[in-house]
Amino acid sequence: MNDTRKTAVIIGASRALGLGLAAELLRRDWNVIGTVRGSRRTGLHDLAEASAGRLTVESVEMTDPEQLSALRDRLAQRALDLLFVNAAITRGDTPIGEVPTATFTEVMITNALSPMRVVEGLGPLVAPTGTIGVMSSDQGSIALNTEGGQDLYRASKSALNQLMRCYAARHADDTRTLLLMDPGWVRTELGGPDAELSVEESVPGVAETIERHQGKPGLHFLDYQGQAVPW
Template sequence: MSNFKTALVAGASRGIGLGLVREYLSRGWTVVATERQPGASADLAALACDALRVEALDINEEASIASLAGRLSATSLDLLFVNAGVSDDPTTPIGEVTTEEFDRVMRTNALGPMRVIEQLSDRVRPNGTIAAMTSALGSISVEPAVSYELYGASKAALNRLLRGYAVRAGGDRAVLAIMPGWVKTDMGGDQAPLEVETSVRGIADAIEARAGSRGSCFIDYQNSVLPW
């Protein structure tokens, strides 16, 4: 990858988001990293350098998204990557999920990321990339698991909204739904087979390989196309 590129990683305080910040900094990019409360992540703070800018963003708050868009009005991006997301109790069937929990997961995993994309897409340069972290559990073409019903539904919603956005926006930016693999994070657990470093290296390589492409695509960290 060449230098003088800029990435925004929304949801960068830990796990894969933090790993993406490290990866892009190591590749010579300038990175704008967001966390809900600036300074809350000691690991992100430890990466402080001239190429890193940390901004506040709560993707569940419209005013927070609008404020970030205003602060980045003079910033051009080669990559806008929305990583934020939450899980729920994977054993709870949808009929037992509370309204509040349904709203929380859907808002954080689908509505919030799309609001960020809608507000910041005009900061992405022509031939740049817009990406969001999703999951294979969001594929409606694959037989669903008997767990993670709400989480899977939220990622399916995100996938559908990304595809719809790509059609509506048109233009010359790639819109990628990216599945990072089963990764050792707070969400993935210690039993996951992938290290964060392996996942984020693959994600960055896949994004680079698809730079300049058109429309939407659902891929994994190895750049394999997944069924919507």
């Protein structure tokens, strides 16, 4: 019998929000391909073992173009309904004038350039009715930045948003849904222990928003409750 389940690729699914989204999509009867960095065992491997074959683990270093190209080759024969890029780093709350050049470069490559390389490279594998999404943040919103702080992280997410806007403009006739997702302030290593939401509180809303917007072409900047986020 043919498997009629939808298939998602989640880049950066070893822990926290990425792992939570993989588990949530499995609960919603998707097949999932999740990526990890390197060969170290992660929670994603445990989830795969309990998934009855519906979760596949791939290894890729997102910042390495050659590894991304190899991953594309491995996935070339798969029919994808969702490509979702969940990867970001922060390097502390330092005023931008004090940020070392190497740190600025590292954060921008990881948070903005590399996700877009994934979108450009793997996006063509997504079905015309599918969705391409990246994990953004309300900290990438210029309109909402009234308090400052987290200069470099904010700038990297704003850059990601702008680059997705460029992608959408270049592909104005694309029938796929493009999503910038704000998961809310979540208690992860990046969000910190004082954040408002647990992964379990954020992720179902992220998944619901992804599913509800399937078939709605164009670029949407939305939060985990499905509400529009100001740019």
